[in-house]
Amino acid sequence: MHFTTSHAISNPTAPDTSSARHSNDASLQQVLGSLRQHGYAIIENLAPELTQQAESDLERFFERAPMGTGTFTGPLTQRVARLVARSSACRELVTHPLVLQVVERLFEGECYHPQLALTQAIRVHPGQLSQGLHRDDNVFPFRHPRPPSVLFAMWALSEFSENNGATRLIPRSHTWDDARTPSPDASIAMSMPKGSVLLWEGATYHGAGSNKSDEARAGALFGYNLGWLRQYENQYLAVPPELARTLSPVLQDLLGYRNHGYLGSYENQDARALLQEPDLELPAPSDLFTEDLELRSRNRH
Ligand SMILES: O=C(O)CCC(=O)C(=O)O
Numbered sequence: 001m002h003f004t005t006s007h008a009i010s011n012p013t014a015p016d017t018s019s020a021r022h023s024n025d026a027s028l029q030q031v032l033g034s035l036r037q038h039g040y041a042i043i044e045n046l047a048p049e050l051t052q053q054a055e056s057d058l059e060r061f062f063e064r065a066p067m068g069t070g071t072f073t074g075p076l077t078q079r080v081a082r083l084v085a086r087s088s089a090c091r092e093l094v095t096h097p098l099v100l101q102v103v104e105r106l107f108e109g110e111c112y113h114p115q116l117a118l119t120q121a122i123r124v125h126p127g128q129l130s131q132g133l134h135r136d137d138n139v140f141p142f143r144h145p146r147p148p149s150v151l152f153a154m155w156a157l158s159e160f161s162e163n164n165g166a167t168r169l170i171p172r173s174h175t176w177d178d179a180r181t182p183s184p185d186a187s188i189a190m191s192m193p194k195g196s197v198l199l200w201e202g203a204t205y206h207g208a209g210s211n212k213s214d215e216a217r218a219g220a221l222f223g224y225n226l227g228w229l230r231q232y233e234n235q236y237l238a239v240p241p242e243l244a245r246t247l248s249p250v251l252q253d254l255l256g257y258r259n260h261g262y263l264g265s266y267e268n269q270d271a272r273a274l275l276q277e278p279d280l281e282l283p284a285p286s287d288l289f290t291e292d293l294e295l296r297s298r299n300r301h
């Protein structure tokens, strides 16, 4: 009690991250509550074995992955994409049941089912300066504030600390309008042990921190977006049908091998027909338009 009080007095602006930080037995409600209120949530030690495995799956790609070419991608930062095709551990991380439940609940009423937006493993090397604070959902021409359209999940493949370039983020900035500009001073480091996951809503201002340590900071980043938005990473090229056919139905759907109402249909059918029957040709058209009308009438705002 004494500590809490004196800390609050001596440092009145110190952000309290405690209510957004959870242990690995956190409930769906608790995680959703943090995301809605603070714009982010950390779940510590959620998948230590899988992240360990992902790190070793990705090692051979990081051995030859080039650094970024601009200030956003970072001249001392490596990125490896197509993680669903490249790592079986990433296939499990991307479909982690808790994260998928969070995505589904967060997008409830805004789409029928989510899609995988992007997969990217990121190694921030020593000396890399901080990335500019940004909103990931600004790839879409939305006005803010608005209902969630994107969720990002950063799995810690190494420890994340203030010193080694942990993602920095401005709590509650998902509620800001577009006129408000983010100041780096308002951002806090999302420190977490290896094996943890940091979730942020697409409108929350964030960016990689600067790495002042002598070791690389590594994370596997998975984005999810509303099922009717275009995916950031072209998942049909990243994971072509021959490979998608071998994956779990949950993952096939996430990749986009499932139509969203009329969107993404194939041969006038539910797109899943392509995976079940690759030689499908000229079948009778299905009524795919109905679902779209339903969503629209539910969302008149
Ligand atoms: O690496 C990080 O911590 C964040 C990266 C990021 O936000 C991005 O590349 O969009």
Ligand SMILES: [Fe+2]
Binding pocket: 134, 135, 136, 206, 207
């Ligand atoms: Fe980002």
